[in-house]
Amino acid sequence: MGFLGGGFILFILFCSFEKSFGSGKTRHFKWDVEYMFWSPDCKENVVMGINGQFPGPTIRAKAGDTISVLLSNKLHTEGVVIHWHGIRQMGTPWADGTASISQCAINPGETFDYRFIVDKAGTYFYHGHFGMQRSAGLYGSLIVDVADGETEPFYYDAEFNMLLSDWWHQSVHHQEVGLSSKPFRWIGEPQTLLINGRGQFNCSLAAHFSNTTSTKQCNLRGNEQCAPQILRVLPNKTYRLRIASTTALASLNLAVGGHKMVVVEADGNYVQPFQVEDIDIYSGESYSVLIRTNQEASKTTGFQLVLEEEDPKPHKP
């Protein structure tokens, strides 16, 4: 009888734990983090990838879901952690992924199960939070849709995701030694700005953007790792652009040629919609904007992503 009673209590406890831990589905991911060769800006370099991808895979879930990421550290000599930027981690501080604060770094060869609830719909991202691993390319998007039966407070026909980052050709170890040495060695502006991990160093000259039309265009086949992503749209439709910046340093400004943007979300919060010509976006921020395609079919519109000046002095190339 005593045994049965104990079993019953355990069953009740188990049920209440399961119930309190997310009202939706559990979404399982199995990730291997490793260094790999990649050409984010057409110049081959070493990046941190997840499951052989750069940027890491996009997590897509619904509000109330539980995310489980079984993360294996396949780096040879470095620890690793992942921070889920913008996720509140109510009741799960150990899943926050800040090395030496909320957890010990995951050692090479070890696996850690990040398990947390995404309680609020919005545009988020994740990134490495150990040393300068975020600058080395350890990041990806985390998109939370509204729960079943709920609707967004605005209408759109389709959506695109744009994860913005900055990229240096020097290794993060090289940069780290410079930043911590005496005298201090400044890392300078990034060589390239990336959209969804893609940019062109030689032809965009993004770090030295000037207001001229002489910027050369890259001649790409389209299947290169650095080839710009083409977002195919139809005329007279409304598209939601989910924009997030995981830059290490760069303050950015994004514009869509010939289109106004209506800002509807900031950092996972709905905002009173307002219209802008372009949008400033700083590291760690995310926004959703709506654009209405107003051009005739078959026309091409470019995205303009510009590095904002950090000081008023002109750059010396």
Ligand SMILES: [Cu+2]
């Ligand atoms: Cu963050």
